[in-house]
Amino acid sequence: xxxxxxxxxxxxxxxxxxxxxxxxxxxxxxxxxxxxxxxxxxxxxxxxxxxxxxxxxxxxxxxxxxxxxxxxxxxxxxxxxxxxxxxxxxxxxxxxxxxxxxxxxxxxxxxxxxxxxxxxxxxxxxxxxxxxxxxxxxxxxxxxxxxxxxxxxxxxxxxxxxxxxxxxxxxxxxxxxxxxxxxxxxxxxxxxxxxxxxxxxxxxxxx
Amino acid sequence: xxxxxxxxxxxxxxxxxxxxxxxxxxxxxxxxxxxxxxxxxxxxxxxxxxxxxxxxxxxxxxxxxxxxxxxxxxxxxxxxxxxxxxxxxxxxxxxxxxxxxxxxxxxxxxxxxxxxxxxxxxxxxxxxxxxxxxxxxxxxxxxxxxxxxxxxxxx
Numbered sequence: 001x002x003x004x005x006x007x008x009x010x011x012x013x014x015x016x017x018x019x020x021x022x023x024x025x026x027x028x029x030x031x032x033x034x035x036x037x038x039x040x041x042x043x044x045x046x047x048x049x050x051x052x053x054x055x056x057x058x059x060x061x062x063x064x065x066x067x068x069x070x071x072x073x074x075x076x077x078x079x080x081x082x083x084x085x086x087x088x089x090x091x092x093x094x095x096x097x098x099x100x101x102x103x104x105x106x107x108x109x110x111x112x113x114x115x116x117x118x119x120x121x122x123x124x125x126x127x128x129x130x131x132x133x134x135x136x137x138x139x140x141x142x143x144x145x146x147x148x149x150x151x152x153x154x155x156x157x158x159x160x161x162x163x164x165x166x167x168x169x170x171x172x173x174x175x176x177x178x179x180x181x182x183x184x185x186x187x188x189x190x191x192x193x194x195x196x197x198x199x200x201x202x203x204x205x206x207x
Numbered sequence: 208x209x210x211x212x213x214x215x216x217x218x219x220x221x222x223x224x225x226x227x228x229x230x231x232x233x234x235x236x237x238x239x240x241x242x243x244x245x246x247x248x249x250x251x252x253x254x255x256x257x258x259x260x261x262x263x264x265x266x267x268x269x270x271x272x273x274x275x276x277x278x279x280x281x282x283x284x285x286x287x288x289x290x291x292x293x294x295x296x297x298x299x300x301x302x303x304x305x306x307x308x309x310x311x312x313x314x315x316x317x318x319x320x321x322x323x324x325x326x327x328x329x330x331x332x333x334x335x336x337x338x339x340x341x342x343x344x345x346x347x348x349x350x351x352x353x354x355x356x357x358x359x360x361x362x
Contacts (some may be wrong), residue, residue: 070342070358072338111289112288116341116345120345120348
């Protein structure tokens with residue numbers, strides 16, 4: 001049976017996917033639903049290749065790493081098959097671990113240009129209509145966003161700010177009024193004491 | 208910052224942005240060049256800062272412009288990143304980008320602000336400039352659009 005092969009290129013990187021259509025799902029003969037082999041060729045670097053498990057692991061690691069770099073988070077991705085760590089001079093160290101015993105891990109140093117080429121190759125694979133790979137679990141997930149949009153359609157968003165402003169102004173003015181009243185009473189007491197003291201002194205002088 | 212980086216690479220950036228708006232059928236959201244300027248002026252560190260809220264549709268439209276421009280300018284963005292990676296061998300592209308980007312920031316942003324002073328300080332700005340370029344390089348596809356949106360919402 002002839003296998004299908006698709007290539008995704010971006011400047012220095014080339015991703016080659018080889019596989020078969022899944023006829024049980026009545027696939028188009030040109031499609032690839034069962035990936036049998038893949039290769040990632042980067043200029044001046046050794047070829048990376050493997051099976052579907054490796055591809056998923058590599059994709060997950062690269063996507064996660066790129067998101068971490070852009071978000072200035074803890075830029076380090078480690079897994080069973082691949083580690084990506086920031087290297088000196090702003091480059092990136094990719095450590096590929098073999099599943100076979102006795103084979104030393106392969107270390108590659110890639111620059112930012114190569115990293116963006118690789119990610120763009122993976123993006124092309126994701127968008128390809130011919131290769132069917134479920135990317136849902138491979139892309140990093142963010143539970144919350146720091147930036148929030150205000151929905152003007154929600155009536156609370158329109159009413160709440162002026163109410164809060166009014167309440168805060170009235171609270172501050174009440175507080176200042178109480179403070180002012182207590183301070184004036186204190187002043188009255190002090191003036192009373194001063195007057196009392198003066199009267200006492202004048203009496204003493206008269207005596 | 209991203210739009211300014213694109214303007215640094217494309218000398219006719221402002222015109223290109225408006226042309227792309229027409230090509231992407233975004234003129235209903237951002238109809239004129241003045242509208243683009245107004246949206247860009249919502250950045251509080253700009254000299255001509257306007258206090259206006261950006262709508263979700265306008266936010267999306269700006270990301271679309273960045274994505275589309277990055278797609279066209281990808282070879283140049285890549286060349287600058289490559290120059291930074293191999294700085295000892297070919298520093299020209301990076302140096303040119305760095306000096307022009309700094310000039311544009313000085314021209315457009317409020318230089319009295321401490322943030323802007325850090326942006327134009329050549330000892331501190333290298334990493335930030337590199338990150339801006341990497342953001343542009345990674346947003347040239349539909350997935351890139353989502354990636355950039357996620358980054359901007361979480362930054």
